[in-house]
Amino acid sequence: MKEEVLFEISSLSRNPLKVKGFRFGREGTTPSCVIVGPMMGTAIDQLWIASQLVRFLRQHELANAAFVKGEILVIPTVNPYSFNMGKNFWPLDNTDIDVMFPGYDKGETTQRIAARLFEKTNNYDYAILLEARKDHVECIPYVEVLESGMNYIEDARAFGLDFIHVKEETPNDTVSLTYNWNVWNAKAFSLISGKKGILHKHEANKVFDAIVRFLVKKELIDFSTFEGSHGNLVMPNDIEAIKSSAAGLFDTLANIGDSVVHGQPLARIFNSLDGTLIQTIISPCDGIISCRYDYSLIFQNAIAYRIVKVESAQNTL
Amino acid sequence: MIEEVFNVNLPVNETLTLRRNRFSPEDISTSTKRISIVTGTHGDEIEGQYVCYLLAKWLNANKHCIKGIVDIYPAMNPMGIDSITRGFPFYDVDLNRNFPGNTSDFLPSQVANAIVDTVRGSDFAIDIHASNIFLRELPQVRISRSTADELIPLAEKLDIEFIWVHDAVTVLESTFAHAMNSIGTKTLVVEMGVGMRITKEYGQSLTKGILNLLAHVGIIERAVLPTTKTTVSNLHSEVFFVNASKSGIFIPILEHNVTVLKGEKLGEIIDPLSGRILETLISPCNGLLFTIREYPVVYEGSLLARILEDPKEDTAL
Ligand SMILES: [Zn+2]
Numbered sequence: 001m002k003e004e005v006l007f008e009i010s011s012l013s014r015n016p017l018k019v020k021g022f023r024f025g026r027e028g029t030t031p032s033c034v035i036v037g038p039m040m041g042t043a044i045d046q047l048w049i050a051s052q053l054v055r056f057l058r059q060h061e062l063a064n065a066a067f068v069k070g071e072i073l074v075i076p077t078v079n080p081y082s083f084n085m086g087k088n089f090w091p092l093d094n095t096d097i098d099v100m101f102p103g104y105d106k107g108e109t110t111q112r113i114a115a116r117l118f119e120k121t122n123n124y125d126y127a128i129l130l131e132a133r134k135d136h137v138e139c140i141p142y143v144e145v146l147e148s149g150m151n152y153i154e155d156a157r158a159f160g161l162d163f164i165h166v167k168e169e170t171p172n173d174t175v176s177l178t179y180n181w182n183v184w185n186a187k188a189f190s191l192i193s194g195k196k197g198i199l200h201k202h203e204a205n206k207v208f209d210a211i212v213r214f215l216v217k218k219e220l221i222d223f224s225t226f227e228g229s230h231g232n233l234v235m236p237n238d239i240e241a242i243k244s245s246a247a248g249l250f251d252t253l254a255n256i257g258d259s260v261v262h263g264q265p266l267a268r269i270f271n272s273l274d275g276t277l278i279q280t281i282i283s284p285c286d287g288i289i290s291c292r293y294d295y296s297l298i299f300q301n302a303i304a305y306r307i308v309k310v311e312s313a314q315n316t317l
Numbered sequence: 318m319i320e321e322v323f324n325v326n327l328p329v330n331e332t333l334t335l336r337r338n339r340f341s342p343e344d345i346s347t348s349t350k351r352i353s354i355v356t357g358t359h360g361d362e363i364e365g366q367y368v369c370y371l372l373a374k375w376l377n378a379n380k381h382c383i384k385g386i387v388d389i390y391p392a393m394n395p396m397g398i399d400s401i402t403r404g405f406p407f408y409d410v411d412l413n414r415n416f417p418g419n420t421s422d423f424l425p426s427q428v429a430n431a432i433v434d435t436v437r438g439s440d441f442a443i444d445i446h447a448s449n450i451f452l453r454e455l456p457q458v459r460i461s462r463s464t465a466d467e468l469i470p471l472a473e474k475l476d477i478e479f480i481w482v483h484d485a486v487t488v489l490e491s492t493f494a495h496a497m498n499s500i501g502t503k504t505l506v507v508e509m510g511v512g513m514r515i516t517k518e519y520g521q522s523l524t525k526g527i528l529n530l531l532a533h534v535g536i537i538e539r540a541v542l543p544t545t546k547t548t549v550s551n552l553h554s555e556v557f558f559v560n561a562s563k564s565g566i567f568i569p570i571l572e573h574n575v576t577v578l579k580g581e582k583l584g585e586i587i588d589p590l591s592g593r594i595l596e597t598l599i600s601p602c603n604g605l606l607f608t609i610r611e612y613p614v615v616y617e618g619s620l621l622a623r624i625l626e627d628p629k630e631d632t633a634l
Contacts, residue, residue, distance in 0.1 A: 010564040012614055088409060092616060093451065099414075099488070106560060109618035135408065135423050171490035172414060241421050247326035272329045297328035299407075299424050 001058045007116040021075045022054045024061055025068030032071040033126040033220050039097040041082025043132035045194035045204040050076035050130055052208050067222050078117050101180040118180060126218060127186040129178050138195035139291040140257045141207045145189060146179055152187045158217035159210040160228015163308060168236045195294050238312030242305040246279040248272045250298035258289045266305055269298060286310040323431035333395060340376045340387040350385035350536050352441040358413045360397020362447035364510040367520035372527060385536030393432055416496035433496050442497050442504040450512035455574050455607040456519050459506045461485045464498050469549060472505050474533045475526035476544040479607055511611045550625055557602050559622040561586055561615045563595040573609035583622050602626040
């Protein structure tokens with residue numbers, strides 16, 4: 001293992017922000033894989049996953065010098081500054097690094113961070129980004145592939161996670177890291193899981209296992225793991241978004257990963273002053289809860305749950 | 318007439334309401350022209366509040382001149398404006414990157430959708446921004462090159478200091494202006510002043526400009542005044558960006574809205590701890606200093622100034 005400072009950004013009063021990379025195997029060999037941890041300073045699950053991965057790879061490489069067959073680079077996070085303040089985005093201007101790609105080395109600070117990260121990561125066969133969802137939800141672990149990555153969707157199965165979401169591309173996606181990896185011909189995947197601000201070890205460890213499985217299947221490491229799931233393809237229309245019709249205290253009755261049936265109560269919303277039950281949210285379909293709103297006060301018309309509809313099961317070939 | 322165009326319940330005993338003030342003539346026909354004046358999408362930008370006030374005040378006092386419909390929307394992000402929050406509070410996203418919005422997505426996207434729905438059908442719209450808390454801007458209209466032919470003649474009627482025609486950027490397709498332009502409402506984006514402040518002279522001058530535009534398109538009955546101020550950045554002049562290459566405290570030497578010469582000193586980045594000058598910023602060209610850093614703390618990369626280069630003489634024919 002080689003521990004490197006990939007780049008630095010200085011600050012007026014803080015110590016410089018140092019972005020560290022942990023390199024395994026031999027630089028410049030194939031197959032190669034880069035794994036980038038969270039850009040958002042509250043994605044603690046993802047920091048856990050990335051750091052545990054460094055630990056795992058280091059221990060095995062120490063025991064067996066040929067453990068890593070190509071090259072693996074792990075960058076646990078590019079944003080220690082925000083982690084150290086409990087902030088999602090860049091401390092000074094609240095910009096999201098993940099909307100700055102491919103970056104611009106003569107531009108704004110976060111464009112420069114993006115440019116430097118991109119330069120260090122755009123030359124790998126496989127590129128994996130660890131993300132928490134940016135909205136107020138917790139979700140089961142899933143692989144996300146952009147529409148432009150449909151040609152390598154089969155590779156996403158190597159993670160062995162239950163669901164592979166195909167994301168419809170919007171103008172906002174053109175400035176994301178995974179989109180730009182795609183443009184540079186890496187097979188790019190986002191692994192999304194958990195909930196911001198808290199360590200969900202159970203979900204996080206599933207993602208960790210998925211990455212190890214992927215590295216095994218892609219012959220990047222000399223190791224064996226259990227088979228995972230075959231992977232269900234989830235297209236944008238396969239998700240049912242279930243909204244609250246009332247605002248108030250949100251009392252959830254169902255968990256992420258639960259199988260639910262049409263008509264099943266999922267949550268209750270109570271008036272936050274007089275305690276009146278104002279809505280019982282009912283599942284409109286059969287399926288599995290992939291995402292749940294994660295805050296106990298809910299707005300009217302907020303998305304309370306996302307359910308992968310059972311009828312989408314036919315997508316799996 | 319003050320109307321509510323969107324309501325959503327918040328969790329604890331409050332409703333979030335978007336309001337507009339509609340001024341219209343006695344009789345309306347299908348040929349009646351309509352304009353929407355929109356501002357307050359970014360909650361830390363207040364300059365537009367004063368313009369809305371001045372405009373509404375003028376229209377209240379000159380009802381007999383009103384021949385078309387003027388809709389004034391001062392607060393697209395009401396919670397943001399009332400709390401110095403640039404993004405959409407709670408969700409921490411930029412409302413102006415969520416257009417045209419969607420009724421089945423999260424609240425910011427629903428609000429964006431409601432704004433598009435209510436402004437839809439306007440012949441014209443003006444979206445007033447006030448930069449951000451970091452930069453002070455000379456009043457300017459920003460136009461994407463793809464809509465320049467259509468919008469420049471209209472923008473010129475605002476008699477504003479400067480029209481900046483910039484290249485089309487995919488990510489800006491998620492802005493209000495792009496959403497409206499693509500459904501047939503000619504929409505101008507005005508940037509002026511600085512976040513968290515009101516620059517009275519800019520507000521007064523833009524209000525005059527808007528009244529002039531209204532007269533020009535027949536929405537109010539009033540003499541159209543000749544315009545005097547506008548320069549257009551096009552193929553003949555370039556905009557130069559000056560970014561910090563050191564982190565520190567920026568002390569400007571020049572005020573903005575001045576003509577600078579190539580090599581002239583714009584400001585310094587200083588280090589309060591060592592008492593040293595870390596960097597001296599020099600103008601890269603002869604031109605108009607139209608953007609200057611207002612907020613002193615800078616990181617490497619922070620934008621400090623923008624200069625519109627004087628038109629090159631050798632470009633004739
Ligand atoms: Zn703005």
